[in-house]
Amino acid sequence: MKLKKQLLFISILMLGLPWAGCQSMQEITQVLARSQENLLENTLSAASLVLSNQNDAITPRHHNTLGPAIYAVPAQDQIQLDGYQNDWQQPTPPFYKLEQGQRQLNIAAQYRGEHLYLWITTSTDQNRFDRPGHSEREQFKLKGLSNQQQISEYTLSTAGSGLFYFSSSANSQNPRYSHLGFWREVAQGAQIEIKLPLNQFNRGLSLDWQIYQDNKQVFSLGTQNTFRPLLHQDNKITQILAPVIQQGIEVYLVDQQGWLLSQVTGKRIKNDIPGFWLMEKIYAWLLDTSALPEWRPLFERSQLVYPQFISQFQQATWFREGYRSHLLMVQPLQLDPTTTHYLVATQRGEVLIRLAGSAFNRLFFISLLAFIFTAGGLFAYASWLTWRINKLSASALQQLQQEAEFTGELPLNLSQDELGSLSRSFSQLLALKQQQTDYLSSLAAKLSHEIRTPLAVIRSSIDNLTQGQNLDEEQITYIQRATNGCTRLSQMITAMSEAKRLEQSLNDFELDTVTINDMLQELTSAYQHTWPSQAFVFVDKTKRQITAEIYPELLVQALDKLIDNAIDFAEEKSEIELILSDNELDWQIEVYNQGNSIPESMARTIFDSLVSVRATQSDKAHLGLGLFIVSMIVKHHKGTFSAKNTRQGVAFSLNFAHFSRLIPKRSDK
Amino acid sequence: MKRQIALVEDEAAIAANYKAAFERLGFNVNIYTTRAQALDEFASKGLPDLAIIDVGLADEYEGGFDLCRQLREQSATLPIIFLTARDSELDEVSGLRLGADDYLTKDISLPQMVARVKALLRRVDALNNQINSPSDSLTRGPMLIDNLTMTISWQGQPVELTLTEFWIVHALAKYPGQVKSRQQLMDAANVVQDDNTITTHIKRIRQKFKSLDQSFDHIRTAYGMGYRWSAE
Numbered sequence: 001m002k003l004k005k006q007l008l009f010i011s012i013l014m015l016g017l018p019w020a021g022c023q024s025m026q027e028i029t030q031v032l033a034r035s036q037e038n039l040l041e042n043t044l045s046a047a048s049l050v051l052s053n054q055n056d057a058i059t060p061r062h063h064n065t066l067g068p069a070i071y072a073v074p075a076q077d078q079i080q081l082d083g084y085q086n087d088w089q090q091p092t093p094p095f096y097k098l099e100q101g102q103r104q105l106n107i108a109a110q111y112r113g114e115h116l117y118l119w120i121t122t123s124t125d126q127n128r129f130d131r132p133g134h135s136e137r138e139q140f141k142l143k144g145l146s147n148q149q150q151i152s153e154y155t156l157s158t159a160g161s162g163l164f165y166f167s168s169s170a171n172s173q174n175p176r177y178s179h180l181g182f183w184r185e186v187a188q189g190a191q192i193e194i195k196l197p198l199n200q201f202n203r204g205l206s207l208d209w210q211i212y213q214d215n216k217q218v219f220s221l222g223t224q225n226t227f228r229p230l231l232h233q234d235n236k237i238t239q240i241l242a243p244v245i246q247q248g249i250e251v252y253l254v255d256q257q258g259w260l261l262s263q264v265t266g267k268r269i270k271n272d273i274p275g276f277w278l279m280e281k282i283y284a285w286l287l288d289t290s291a292l293p294e295w296r297p298l299f300e301r302s303q304l305v306y307p308q309f310i311s312q313f314q315q316a317t318w319f320r321e322g323y324r325s326h327l328l329m330v331q332p333l334q335l336d337p338t339t340t341h342y343l344v345a346t347q348r349g350e351v352l353i354r355l356a357g358s359a360f361n362r363l364f365f366i367s368l369l370a371f372i373f374t375a376g377g378l379f380a381y382a383s384w385l386t387w388r389i390n391k392l393s394a395s396a397l398q399q400l401q402q403e404a405e406f407t408g409e410l411p412l413n414l415s416q417d418e419l420g421s422l423s424r425s426f427s428q429l430l431a432l433k434q435q436q437t438d439y440l441s442s443l444a445a446k447l448s449h450e451i452r453t454p455l456a457v458i459r460s461s462i463d464n465l466t467q468g469q470n471l472d473e474e475q476i477t478y479i480q481r482a483t484n485g486c487t488r489l490s491q492m493i494t495a496m497s498e499a500k501r502l503e504q505s506l507n508d509f510e511l512d513t514v515t516i517n518d519m520l521q522e523l524t525s526a527y528q529h530t531w532p533s534q535a536f537v538f539v540d541k542t543k544r545q546i547t548a549e550i551y552p553e554l555l556v557q558a559l560d561k562l563i564d565n566a567i568d569f570a571e572e573k574s575e576i577e578l579i580l581s582d583n584e585l586d587w588q589i590e591v592y593n594q595g596n597s598i599p600e601s602m603a604r605t606i607f608d609s610l611v612s613v614r615a616t617q618s619d620k621a622h623l624g625l626g627l628f629i630v631s632m633i634v635k636h637h638k639g640t641f642s643a644k645n646t647r648q649g650v651a652f653s654l655n656f657a658h659f660s661r662l663i664p665k666r667s668d669k
Numbered sequence: 670m671k672r673q674i675a676l677v678e679d680e681a682a683i684a685a686n687y688k689a690a691f692e693r694l695g696f697n698v699n700i701y702t703t704r705a706q707a708l709d710e711f712a713s714k715g716l717p718d719l720a721i722i723d724v725g726l727a728d729e730y731e732g733g734f735d736l737c738r739q740l741r742e743q744s745a746t747l748p749i750i751f752l753t754a755r756d757s758e759l760d761e762v763s764g765l766r767l768g769a770d771d772y773l774t775k776d777i778s779l780p781q782m783v784a785r786v787k788a789l790l791r792r793v794d795a796l797n798n799q800i801n802s803p804s805d806s807l808t809r810g811p812m813l814i815d816n817l818t819m820t821i822s823w824q825g826q827p828v829e830l831t832l833t834e835f836w837i838v839h840a841l842a843k844y845p846g847q848v849k850s851r852q853q854l855m856d857a858a859n860v861v862q863d864d865n866t867i868t869t870h871i872k873r874i875r876q877k878f879k880s881l882d883q884s885f886d887h888i889r890t891a892y893g894m895g896y897r898w899s900a901e
Contacts, residue, residue: 519892
């Protein structure tokens with residue numbers, strides 16, 4: 001795997017940062033949830049304390065009131081006494097329902113200012129108006145219990161459908177104390193709407209529907225002359241609680257039956273989490289509210305939907321609403337020995353969301369940004385590192401391949417980091433190799449010089465020995481062997497110094513413009529003539545005449561060496577090919593022979609001085625200088641050389657750049 | 670009277686062997702190991718008929734070159750042959766530039782050396798008795814080859830060739846058009862050297878002709894085979 005990919009993979013580990021952030025945020029969320037619970041609990045405690053200190057404001061249930069309460073809701077609009085309930089729509093008051101046989105009695109209450117409005121409906125077979133001559137009549141006995149324990153009593157009856165007046169029993173003769181109502185006859189019974197002073201009913205209300213026949217009560221349905229508590233929200237309590245209710249918190253005061261006696265809503269928090277879908281998904285995952293019960297409105301018709309909530313004292317209960325959460329806590333409030341009230345507090349999770357969300361947003365985006373920057377930085381760094389390494393590698397390889405003389409300097413030599421150190425080590429290594437190469441190059445010439453003198457002594461001694469002496473056959477044999485030895489030795493030292501002499505004379509050769517195709521054709525014929533037992537083939541792969549400025553004598557000498565080499569290694573009767581090919585940039589001569597391959601590791605070093613891969617000995621001296629001379633000549637042409645195993649043989653290639661213009665290939669016609 | 674050969678060589682074995690060989694052929698050989706010794710002797714006894722000089726002499730790294738220059742100053746016609754273990758191109762060029770007639774490496778065989786010595790002495794004799802000698806020449810276009818004096822002239826102007834070079838040109842020009850391989854040329858020039866040496870000699874010969882005639886192009890290369898003399 002390349003360095004870039006490795007670092008890119010490593011940079012992916014940076015994604016652990018947002019992950020860790022999420023984990024951290026979960027922790028923070030939990031801590032915030034505990035804080036929120038504490039906050040709510042403290043709010044409840046404060047509210048409880050405040051109410052306990054001002055319990056006068058709260059009207060406890062009167063000991064005379066029994067059974068279920070009648071609950072009055074605040075009227076939003078002016079109520080018209082018309083026997084229709086269309087102006088009773090909002091908020092819908094809870095009905096107090098009574099039933100006996102086929103007859104039903106429903107009572108609903110609203111208050112507005114100082115007035116109490118009652119909506120009484122009956123369901124019966126017929127209306128029994130109080131009309132003369134009728135033996136049956138019906139009426140309603142209504143009693144109120146005020147805060148001052150005073151009882152007000154009213155009788156509601158009318159002669160027919162429409163407005164009617166009624167008054168307190170105590171002032172039945174005084175029309176000034178008459179109150180107005182509306183009795184509307186409907187198919188199923190009656191709808192009665194009346195208006196009363198609220199202060200007379202603060203503590204309780206009693207209503208009995210009575211039917212008389214011949215002045216004898218035959219039916220009664222109602223509170224049976226007992227007071228039912230009349231409950232409604234108390235603004236005074238709201239005013240007392242308001243200062244202790246914090247932002248985002250709602251507190252409700254309810255009685256044992258769950259009737260809402262007061263509600264205080266803290267200032268609403270406007271901020272919400274951003275609506276970006278991804279963030280919502282992340283929050284949902286982060287907050288993980290799936291296991292919580294779903295949130296529903298607490299009150300329905302002013303009564304707690306789930307009365308069991310009030311038994312969960314001081315226990316934080318969490319609900320979910322989408323990705324948001326709601327917290328609910330209840331605290332009992334003992335205002336007198338007989339009556340227990342409850343403070344129900346809720347807080348929407350927005351507080352938490354807002355706090356956690358904004359922190360999370362920042363953390364998420366910062367870590368994402370950090371990831372992008374780090375990944376980008378790492379990628380750029382990897383690219384830079386790769387570029388430097390490639391540069392060093394290419395340069396070192398080029399030096400190793402001897403396509404350029406080693407100047408003693410590699411890229412990054414001056415860098416202070418590890419790559420600089422590596423470069424310097426490479427430089428030392430290459431310098432050492434260059435020294436060795438130079439030494440080997442000069443070694444041959446030095447050896448040649450040193451051996452030549454003793455050889456001259458031997459040769460001249462043998463020559464003297466053979467001159468003017470009568471030698472027998474045995475002596476002649478030995479002298480002949482010694483002479484042959486000297487000749488081989490002489491060839492050897494001549495070959496050893498050839499490279500040096502060629503190097504010294506390279507600059508004396510003159511450039512000439514030569515048509516390479518023709519020259520190779522001519523050479524192939526010459527080689528065929530010189531080595532008739534071997535087949536030579538010229539393969540011209542070019543589509544044009546290659547005319548180049550070369551040192552023809554030198555290039556031919558290089559080819560002579562390659563051919564000489566190919567003949568030694570070629571399989572018997574196999575073809576030796578001279579292949580000329582070209583492309584836009586350069587032209588190439590290949591000398592190919594079938595035969596043993598060269599070891600891959602020596603593909604480059606085979607062109608070095610004194611390097612030979614010959615396994616067998618022959619009469620000719622082989623010191624590994626032939627290909628060295630080839631390399632020298634090709635370098636003098638600023639060309640490149642290589643050897644490769646191909647087609648069950650070996651091909652030596654010489655590459656040259658196009659020095660001169662190319663001309664169209666000559667037509668054969 | 671025996672011909673005098675001065676052998677300036679600090680390697681005693683080689684000197685003794687050459688002395689023996691040449692004396693067997695009727696030459697009188699004097700061996701000198703240093704330049705000073707040789708110069709002293711030449712000053713008192715006169716110059717020899719031929720001098721064979723090693724380049725490196727005892728304590729003088731290039732004493733042979735100095736000696737050659739001093740001898741050439743004393744005589745323009747004295748045949749001088751360098752016989753040395755040094756085979757570098759630079760040394761050869763230096764030696765020939767100083768006026769030596771030939772530059773040979775020490776692995777040359779004695780017969781080849783003797784052939785050169787005899788040839789050079791013949792040339793001296795021929796030069797000294799030019800008027801009285803019968804002509805033995807070869808004409809190739811504007812080139813005249815005098816086999817007796819072993820000299821060549823081009824368009825009437827002498828071409829300064831060494832003995833080896835003369836033999837190479839002679840071998841090529843004798844049969845115009847015929848390709849002479851490097852080996853054939855080496856045999857003709859009595860040298861045993863590598864192919865590159867022949868290439869170098871050919872290069873020098875062309876340069877010498879071109880210094881007289883820029884259009885000279887009679888020695889043609891037969892790629893992969895050798896060289897030939899072109900009459901065109």
